Amino acid sequence: MSIIWKKKICSYGAITIGTFLMALGTNFIYEPLSMVTGGFSGVGIILHSLFHIPVWITTVTLNIPLFILARKRHGTDFLFQSLYAMVSFSVFLAVLPILPAVNKDYLMAAILGGALHGVGLGLVFSTGSTTGGTDLLSSLMHPLFPVMRMPNILGIVDGLIVVAGMLIFGIRTALYAIVAVFVTSKIMDGVTAGMRYAKVLYVISDESQQIAQLVMEKLQRGVTALKGSGMYSGEEKQVLMCVVSRREAVAMVKYVKEADERAFVIIADAREVMGEGFGESEL
Numbered sequence: 001m002s003i004i005w006k007k008k009i010c011s012y013g014a015i016t017i018g019t020f021l022m023a024l025g026t027n028f029i030y031e032p033l034s035m036v037t038g039g040f041s042g043v044g045i046i047l048h049s050l051f052h053i054p055v056w057i058t059t060v061t062l063n064i065p066l067f068i069l070a071r072k073r074h075g076t077d078f079l080f081q082s083l084y085a086m087v088s089f090s091v092f093l094a095v096l097p098i099l100p101a102v103n104k105d106y107l108m109a110a111i112l113g114g115a116l117h118g119v120g121l122g123l124v125f126s127t128g129s130t131t132g133g134t135d136l137l138s139s140l141m142h143p144l145f146p147v148m149r150m151p152n153i154l155g156i157v158d159g160l161i162v163v164a165g166m167l168i169f170g171i172r173t174a175l176y177a178i179v180a181v182f183v184t185s186k187i188m189d190g191v192t193a194g195m196r197y198a199k200v201l202y203v204i205s206d207e208s209q210q211i212a213q214l215v216m217e218k219l220q221r222g223v224t225a226l227k228g229s230g231m232y233s234g235e236e237k238q239v240l241m242c243v244v245s246r247r248e249a250v251a252m253v254k255y256v257k258e259a260d261e262r263a264f265v266i267i268a269d270a271r272e273v274m275g276e277g278f279g280e281s282e283l
Contacts, residue, residue, distance in 0.1 A: 011081060011127040012081070012127075014123045014124070014126060015084060015085045015088060015123070015124055015127055017120075017123055018119070018121065018122070019085055019120060020088075020120070021116045021117070021119050021120035022041075022089055022092075023089060023092030023093045023096050024116050025112075025113040025114075025115075025117045025120070026055065026093060027093060027096045027098045027099065028099045028113075029109045029112060030042075030113055030177075031045050031048065031055060031098055032098060032099055032100060034165070034173055035106075035110065035113065035177040035180060036161060036166075036173075036174070037114075037117070037180050037181050037184070038134060038158030038159070038161045039133045039158065039161065040058060040059045040062045040063065040134065041055055041058075041093070041133070042161045042162070043058055043161055043164075044056070044057075044058035044059055044093075046161075046164055049169070054093075054094065056093035059089065059132075059133070060087075062133075063086050063132040063133065066132055066140065067082075067086070067132060070136055073140065074139075077128075078128065078129055082129040082131070082132055084129075085124050086131050086133075106172075106173070106176040107176065107179070109176070111183055113183075114179070114180040114182070114183025114184040114187065115183060115184075115187055117180070118184040118186065118187025118190075118191065121184065122187065122188040122189075122191025123191060125188065125192050126192050134154055134161070135154060137157060138150050138151075138154040141153050141157075158181075162174060162177060197270065197273075198243050198244065198245055198269075198270045198271075198273040199243070199245070199246055199248075199267055199268070199269065200241065200243050200269075201240075201241070201243075201244065201249065201253075201256075201265060201266070201267055201268075202240070202241055202265070202268075203256055203263055203265050203266075204237055204263065205259070205260040205262070205263035207263070210259045211223075211240060211255065211256050211263065212225070212240055214255040214259060215242055215252060215255060218251070219248055219251065219252060219255075221242055221243070221252075222242070223240050224240070225240055226238070226240075226241055227239075243270060249267060253265060
């Protein structure tokens with residue numbers, strides 16, 4: 001089997017698992033508790049409450065014209081994968097039962113629903129596709145509002161849907177829906193950007209050679225010296241840059257202060273660190 005086919009199988013497998021998790025969150029949590037978190041599924045929950053239209057019918061009906069309009073704006077692979085994601089999500093919505101809301105613990109429901117949607121959306125987005133919905137709608141609206149960034153358009157569209165849900169189901173439910181949206185975004189970022197978090201340390205010191213030696217000997221980490229110049233003093237300086245695991249960041253600061261109490265240290269987050277010395281177990 002060729003590498004291309006293996007990638008396609010992995011992509012469609014990730015989409016299938018992702019849309020299944022999203023449908024679980026919708027049918028088991030969001031719809032029974034009337035949590036409108038945006039998206040066409042949120043519109044579907046509103047219409048189901050008002051007119052008893054199944055959510056999956058709403059998602060399909062609203063997505064069809066978008067995919068027709070998107071034919072000229074997006075590539076074939078993107079459209080096919082996104083169309084598969086939309087159909088898969090709708091099928092799971094239709095097949096999975098809608099559980100009755102027995103124990104209305106809204107906070108736990110928002111966290112669990114957000115986690116399911118976050119992992120599901122992360123898996124779908126990691127393949128370079130979407131489930132259609134407001135994501136695709138925002139991309140089509142972007143040429144009409146070129147001064148606005150696409151995430152801002154998406155935020156406005158989803159925000160209007162959440163507000164509509166608040167007007168129908170009440171502000172209490174809407175506030176928990178916002179919690180679910182927050183959890184979704186955080187977990188989705190983790191899935192799409194990867195879980196290999198690390199720390200980047202920048203050190204400005206007159207004892208850069210001694211600091212670099214300590215880090216390389218004690219932490220077994222490489223150090224890169226960057227050329228810098230103090231704009232106030234006009235002096236040439238070496239800026240040490242080192243990527244370490246989260247556990248090692250505290251130890252590195254200790255070694256820096258041992259060598260130079262006056263060293264200037266900047267610690268920043270790094271995501272998706274790959275390369276020698278940075279396997280999953282290291283981070």
